[in-house]
Amino acid sequence: MTPQPGPIRLAVIDSDSGFVRVLTKRLEGVAWEHRVLPSAPPIEDLLAMRLNALVVDLALLGPQAWDFLERVCEALPGLGIVVCTGQSTVAQRVRGLRIGADDWVTKPCHPEEVLARVEAVVRRRKRAAPRIDTGPMVAGELAIRVDQFQAFVGGQSADLTRREFELLHLLAEGEGQVLQREEIYQRVWGYAMARGDRSVDVFVRKVRSKLERLSPDWSYIHTHFGIGYRFQPEPREDIGLPEGSPAGSSASETAGQVPRVQ
Amino acid sequence: MTPQPGPIRLAVIDSDSGFVRVLTKRLEGVAWEHRVLPSAPPIEDLLAMRLNALVVDLALLGPQAWDFLERVCEALPGLGIVVCTGQSTVAQRVRGLRIGADDWVTKPCHPEEVLARVEAVVRRRKRAAPRIDTGPMVAGELAIRVDQFQAFVGGQSADLTRREFELLHLLAEGEGQVLQREEIYQRVWGYAMARGDRSVDVFVRKVRSKLERLSPDWSYIHTHFGIGYRFQPEPREDIGLPEGSPAGSSASETAGQVPRVQ
DNA sequence: CCGGCGTGTGAAAAAGATGTGAAACAGTGG
DNA sequence: CCACTGTTTCACATCTTTTTCACACGCCGG
Numbered sequence: 001m002t003p004q005p006g007p008i009r010l011a012v013i014d015s016d017s018g019f020v021r022v023l024t025k026r027l028e029g030v031a032w033e034h035r036v037l038p039s040a041p042p043i044e045d046l047l048a049m050r051l052n053a054l055v056v057d058l059a060l061l062g063p064q065a066w067d068f069l070e071r072v073c074e075a076l077p078g079l080g081i082v083v084c085t086g087q088s089t090v091a092q093r094v095r096g097l098r099i100g101a102d103d104w105v106t107k108p109c110h111p112e113e114v115l116a117r118v119e120a121v122v123r124r125r126k127r128a129a130p131r132i133d134t135g136p137m138v139a140g141e142l143a144i145r146v147d148q149f150q151a152f153v154g155g156q157s158a159d160l161t162r163r164e165f166e167l168l169h170l171l172a173e174g175e176g177q178v179l180q181r182e183e184i185y186q187r188v189w190g191y192a193m194a195r196g197d198r199s200v201d202v203f204v205r206k207v208r209s210k211l212e213r214l215s216p217d218w219s220y221i222h223t224h225f226g227i228g229y230r231f232q233p234e235p236r237e238d239i240g241l242p243e244g245s246p247a248g249s250s251a252s253e254t255a256g257q258v259p260r261v262q
Numbered sequence: 263m264t265p266q267p268g269p270i271r272l273a274v275i276d277s278d279s280g281f282v283r284v285l286t287k288r289l290e291g292v293a294w295e296h297r298v299l300p301s302a303p304p305i306e307d308l309l310a311m312r313l314n315a316l317v318v319d320l321a322l323l324g325p326q327a328w329d330f331l332e333r334v335c336e337a338l339p340g341l342g343i344v345v346c347t348g349q350s351t352v353a354q355r356v357r358g359l360r361i362g363a364d365d366w367v368t369k370p371c372h373p374e375e376v377l378a379r380v381e382a383v384v385r386r387r388k389r390a391a392p393r394i395d396t397g398p399m400v401a402g403e404l405a406i407r408v409d410q411f412q413a414f415v416g417g418q419s420a421d422l423t424r425r426e427f428e429l430l431h432l433l434a435e436g437e438g439q440v441l442q443r444e445e446i447y448q449r450v451w452g453y454a455m456a457r458g459d460r461s462v463d464v465f466v467r468k469v470r471s472k473l474e475r476l477s478p479d480w481s482y483i484h485t486h487f488g489i490g491y492r493f494q495p496e497p498r499e500d501i502g503l504p505e506g507s508p509a510g511s512s513a514s515e516t517a518g519q520v521p522r523v524q
Numbered sequence: 525c526c527g528g529c530g531t532g533t534g535a536a537a538a539a540g541a542t543g544t545g546a547a548a549c550a551g552t553g554g
Numbered sequence: 555c556c557a558c559t560g561t562t563t564c565a566c567a568t569c570t571t572t573t574t575c576a577c578a579c580g581c582c583g584g
Contacts, residue, residue: 077389090372097378102386103365110352116359124342124364124386161560178410199562201542225541225570226424227411423571461573463531487581488530525584532579539572549562554555 008122010034011049013041013056014084019107023055026111040068043075047191052125053080053118057107058096066099073100076191080121084114137172140233141215144172153214160210163188167203168211171221171231180228204229270294270384273311275302275318276346281369285317288373302330305337314387315342315380319369320358328361335362342383346376399434402495403477406434415476422472425450429465430473433483433493442490466491 010027014020015038027034035049040061046054054072058065073081082103083096093104102121105114136145136152143152149165151158160168166188171179181200185193193200204221211220222230272289276282277300289296297311302323308316316334320327335343344365345358355366364383367376398407398414405414411427413420422430428450433441443462447455455462470483484492 080386090375094372094374094378097375097382100382100385102382103379110356112356113352113359116356117365120359120362120364121386123362124383125389163561178412197562198542198564202544202562205543223542224411425572459573460531460575464533464573467532485531527584528582530579530581533577535575537572537574539570541568541570543568544566545564547562547564549560551560552558554557 008032008052008118009050010053010055010118011037011046011051013037013039013054013060015039015060016057016107019084019111023111023114026115030115040064043071046072046076046079050190051076051079052122053082055082055084055114055118057085058083059085066095069096069101070099074192077186078125078190080118080125082114082118082121084109139172139175139231140218140220140235142172142211142218142220142233144169151211153211156214158210158214160207164203164207164210167200168207168221168231171229175231178224178227178230182228184228200229270314270380271312272296272315272317272380273299273308273313275299275316275322277301277322278319278369281346281373285373285376288377292377302326305333308334308338308341313338313341314384315344317344317346317376317380319347320345321347328357331358331363332361340387342380342387344376344380344383346371401434401437401493402480402482402497404434404473404480404482404495406431413473415473418476420472420476422469426465426469426472429462430469430483430493433491437493440486440489440492446490462491 010032012020012023012034014036020036024034024036040056056069058069061068069081069083072079077100081101082105083101084105084107086107088104088106096104103117105117136143138144141153144150145152146169149160149162151160151165151168167184170184170187182193184200185197189199204223208221211218217236218233219236220231220233222232222234224230272294274282274285274296276298282298286296286298302318318331320331323330331343331345334341343363344367345363346367346369348369350366350368358366364387365379367379398405400406403415407414408431411422411424413422413427413430429446432446432449444455446462447459451461466483466485473480473482479498480495481498482493482495484494484496486492
């Protein structure tokens with residue numbers, strides 16, 4: 001349907017020079033960004049590469065192969081993993097797939113097939129973001145232009161950094177949905193969130209503050225206590241507060257009508 | 263990490279009786295809902311089955327195999343497709359994967375591996391499209407939306423906190439069943455309940471009170487003295503009956519058919 | 525009708541999450 | 555190497571939720 005996979009960022013962990021050479025050649029043909037690693041790098045390095053997919057020969061990792069596979073799957077749940085290894089038993093293949101590998105190819109194999117399998121794995125992963133309409137998405141006073149990695153209000157840029165933009169973009173795509181912190185982190189940062197990480201909160205604050213500067217009468221990002229955040233443009237009703245009432249005043253009275261908006 | 267893939271709805275299109283028999287046996291072992299089709303059904307029929315995955319032997323579809331594959335991929339982009347066929351060329355496999363198949367297994371193959379591959383495909387699909395099939399569950403005037411971690415009545419949020427929601431959700435899932443306090447605690451809090459802990463009671467009260475605000479004419483959570491609680495939406499009948507009949511009404515109900523409603 | 529438990533109720537105390545500002549750290553380009 | 559921008563980490567303020575308590579009430583068995 002949409003054969004257009006776009007450029008894929010791929011790493012190959014293998015030291016079989018013949019296989020690597022021939023695969024690399026094909027990779028250059030399709031212009032994917034790729035990198036060959038002769039042995040398993042630390043997980044953090046893989047994180048930093050922001051990959052779409054990984055091709056790995058488990059055989060060369062020795063006894064820690066399963067452990068490595070497991071840790072990679074856990075840390076990068078969004079990464080497509082294709083194991084490409086010599087002879088293996090059914091039990092091994094089943095184990096690898098159960099642990100979290102997406103595909104398992106047996107060498108010798110044709111590089112074109114490896115590519116097709118990587119493509120299939122990545123394709124499925126990307127289905128989630130099929131936003132094709134080139135037009136900017138508008139919400140309240142906001143215009144979010146994916147092509148510019150920026151949000152505007154009345155033609156003026158909110159001056160968001162890349163992460164800030166990606167966060168806002170993700171939230172805005174799921175307008176009205178409550179997204180959990182873990183999921184947000186996973187999808188914006190690209191890997192699993194460590195417990196106690198406050199990055200999402202911090203960035204929400206930054207985005208809020210930048211949006212508020214340009215669009216003071218609207219609120220966009222709502223907190224769901226104990227869960228995460230929800231994007232939904234709403235005219236701010238900070239009306240009233242005439243005088244006497246101390247700010248502290250109960251939020252409770254307002255409850256019932258509109259879900260709590262912080 | 264991915265311990266629980268949950269039940270998968272699967273269809274197998276194949277007429278190779280030996281393969282099908284052995285695969286079916288394994289399918290029953292894992293309790294997936296499955297169906298075997300001896301030939302390609304109309305796309306609409308596949309749609310109606312609301313499948314998670316499809317295993318198909320392209321060989322038996324003859325010359326229209328590619329066309330069938332293409333149409334299925336287009337019509338059901340969320341469906342995981344595993345081609346399971348006898349001998350094939352690299353070019354055929356690449357073609358199939360490019361068209362939209364998620365995996366391609368060559369017969370003869372071990373049923374366990376087919377299952378593992380189906381599982382991997384479905385796992386990835388669920389990660390990619392996290393919120394599509396999550397229809398709200400309705401009960402009485404209540405709509406419980408898991409994706410929002412919230413319950414609504416007539417579009418209005420009950421403003422449940424996370425634990426309150428989880429409690430309600432658990433009870434609602436077992437609609438009509440009496441759940442013991444210990445089990446409720448175990449499943450909502452995640453660990454064993456200490457003796458004398460009243461948390462469950464307290465939260466039941468909070469949920470009841472929040473639900474009653476929005477849906478005063480229904481009662482949802484019923485107490486079973488000495489046991490626990492049961493979720494079951496019932497129109498409240500305490501209206502009328504101004505004086506004559508004491509609330510205690512028919513003791514006969516307690517007979518076990520219709521437990522006491524408090 | 526009474527007493528013993530188990531549950532309902534309201535409020536206070538404790539625990540936990542988020543908001544906030546600023547400093548530490550990392551990456552880039554001069 | 556420095557200056558600069560952006561990201562991550564930290565400590566603390568603020569606010570919400572969860573837990574704990576003490577007591578009232580209702581169910582059940584004498």
